[in-house]
Amino acid sequence: MANETMTLISTQSMSGTTGVDFTSIPQTYTDLVLVISARSNQTGTSFGAINFWVNSNRSGYTERFLRGTGSAVTSYTDSSASNWALDSILPAASSTSNTFSNVQICFPNYTSSTTKSVSMDGVSENNATAAYQSIGAGIWTGTSAITSISLEVGTYPNTWATGSIASLYGILKGSGGASVS
Amino acid sequence: MTEVLTKIIVNCEDGTQTVVPLTEAEIQQREADALAYAEQKAIQEAEEAAKATAKASAEAKLAALGLTADEIAALK
Numbered sequence: 001m002a003n004e005t006m007t008l009i010s011t012q013s014m015s016g017t018t019g020v021d022f023t024s025i026p027q028t029y030t031d032l033v034l035v036i037s038a039r040s041n042q043t044g045t046s047f048g049a050i051n052f053w054v055n056s057n058r059s060g061y062t063e064r065f066l067r068g069t070g071s072a073v074t075s076y077t078d079s080s081a082s083n084w085a086l087d088s089i090l091p092a093a094s095s096t097s098n099t100f101s102n103v104q105i106c107f108p109n110y111t112s113s114t115t116k117s118v119s120m121d122g123v124s125e126n127n128a129t130a131a132y133q134s135i136g137a138g139i140w141t142g143t144s145a146i147t148s149i150s151l152e153v154g155t156y157p158n159t160w161a162t163g164s165i166a167s168l169y170g171i172l173k174g175s176g177g178a179s180v181s
Numbered sequence: 182m183t184e185v186l187t188k189i190i191v192n193c194e195d196g197t198q199t200v201v202p203l204t205e206a207e208i209q210q211r212e213a214d215a216l217a218y219a220e221q222k223a224i225q226e227a228e229e230a231a232k233a234t235a236k237a238s239a240e241a242k243l244a245a246l247g248l249t250a251d252e253i254a255a256l257k
Contacts, residue, residue, distance in 0.1 A: 010193050017187045018203065018211070024194040049218055058210060072233070076225055082214065087222070154218050156211035157186055168193065 001176030006033070011167040014038065014160040019152030021056075022168050025110075027145060029170030032110050036103040036122075038164035040153045042092040047124055047132060049154025050090050050103065053083040054116070054146045063118075063138030070129045084140075085154055088132045089122045092158075099125035100163065110146040115139055 007029070014020050025032070034052075042048050053061065063078045065087070078085050089101050103122035110116065121135045149168065153160060186208070190199045203211070243253050 010191050010196065012189060012191050012198065014189065017189050017200065019188040021188060021190045022193055023190060024192045026193060051214055051218075069229075072229065074225075074229060074232075076228075078221065082210070082217070085218065087218075087225075152188070152211065152214070154214065156208075156215040157184075159186070 002174050004174040005172045007170050007172070009168045009170050011165060014164040014166055015162045016159055018157065018159050019150060020166055021148055021150045022166075023148040025147050025149065025168070026170065027111050027147070028172070029111075030109065030173040031171040032107040032146065032149070033169040033171060034103075034105040034107070034149060034151075035167045035169065036105070036151070036165070037100045038103070038166070039091045039095075039100045039161040040093075040155070040158050040164075041161050042153070042155050042158035044094065045092050046095040046126060046128075046130060047088040048090040048092050048158065049088065050086045050101070050122075050151060051083045051154045052085075052105070052149060052151040054107075054140060054149055055142065055144060056148060056150065057140075057142055058082040060141035061138060063120075063136050065134050065136035067135075068133040070131045084118060084120070084138045086120060086122055086134060086136070087154075089124045089134055090153065091124050091126060096125065096127040098163075099127070101125070107146055107149070112145065113143050115141050115143060116146060 010022060012020050040048050059081060061081055061084050063084050065076055067074050091099050091101060101122055101124050105118055105120040107118055118138045124132045186203045187200050188203060190201060240253050
């Protein structure tokens with residue numbers, strides 16, 4: 001019986017840039033997981049968004065979130081359609097210094113020929129009442145296997161702050177084991 | 182001098198990393214993304230503010246009916 005494995009495909013420092021494209025993603029895994037620890041240089045606000053999409057495709061995205069703001073809970077749907085977006089999850093210049101978002105995005109069954117779903121969760125660290133936590137689910141209507149994942153600071157023309165990192169992992173399902181009835 | 186905005190292209194197959202300037206099309210897309218985000222953010226904030234106002238009004242009316250602060254909090 002082979003155990004499930006989680007393998008680092010690539011880890012990337014994003015400091016000073018607006019975005020990163022993970023391309024030529026191996027098609028040998030079962031699922032993908034993207035882990036992000038990031039902050040933006042956007043001034044005049046405490047939080048911004050992380051946008052991400054797949055295969056350089058900018059249409060067909062929907063998502064729904066349950067979000068805690070530190071003082072309330074809200075549920076909302078993102079209607080941008082051109083990408084998925086984790087709203088208010090990216091600490092910006094006005095948030096507590098040296099604090100970063102903690103985000104995980106799962107792309108299950110990414111090589112399939114059906115529509116793609118994602119699950120995402122994240123928190124924006126901040127030493128104040130306003131600190132966001134989000135869990136969400138999304139759909140991309142494209143049926144191609146995912147070969148690239150792109151992410152950007154959601155508020156152009158801002159850049160990732162020093163210390164921002166994104167890591168892409170591949171999960172390979174295990175094999176064997178006994179069925180229990 | 183206008184800052185040149187860049188992105189990183191990572192080839193997961195061979196590990197190469199290339200920093201490239203954004204193309205004009207990418208800049209236009211990012212500007213559209215930012216505008217869409219600002220519009221959606223404004224809508225969300227308005228909805229949250231309206232919800233907070235309605236909540237405060239409801240709590241005031243409950244208090245006027247004689248509920249204690251603990252009883253009102255227990256309803257949340």
